[in-house]
């Protein structure tokens with residue numbers, strides 16, 4: 001028994017005295033645009049991914065596409081947009097976890113509800129649901145002190161997708 005302890009102690013000392021692999025500064029990517037050690041590279045990549053504003057630009061586009069999908073009764077496209085809104089929100093909230101509290105109702109109730117409505121393939125119901133979605137966007141903006149970003153139902157199409 002005593003011997004086992006001794007071997008363990010020797011093994012721990014041996015491994016902890018090994019030199020740590022050095023995190024060298026290297027340049028990778030096209031023309032070596034991504035420079036520095038690993039931590040510096042991750043910082044640059046995190047900046048490239050952007051914060052919540054970047055998420056919102058995507059969500060906003062998809063919100064608009066969702067609206068026109070409903071108007072066209074293109075329910076598969078509507079479903080596609082909600083799925084991607086969820087993904088974009090999840091990724092954005094991962095990068096900015098402090099926003100998650102304000103988005104709780106949106107994630108847990110508003111988005112699942114609109115998903116259910118899309119399954120019903122009923123345009124009138126969809127229009128009502130979309131109104132609730134718009135209010136939920138604005139409710140979160142108010143909670144986050146961004147009330148000046150007032151969302152209204154889209155008036156113009158943004159993409160060439162038609163049904």
Ligand code: HEC
Nearest residue numbers: 052053056057060063099102103106137140144146149151
């Ligand atoms: C966390 C709750 C939250 C929800 C839910 C939310 N937003 Fe936002 N939104 C924000 C915050 C916070 C900002 C400001 C982000 C910043 O500047 O960093 C913002 C900014 C925006 C912007 C401005 C983006 C820019 O920088 O140009 C738009 C457009 C937008 N939101 C649209 C929407 C739409 C459409 C919805 C609903 C489908 C929505 N948002 C739902 C929190 C939310």
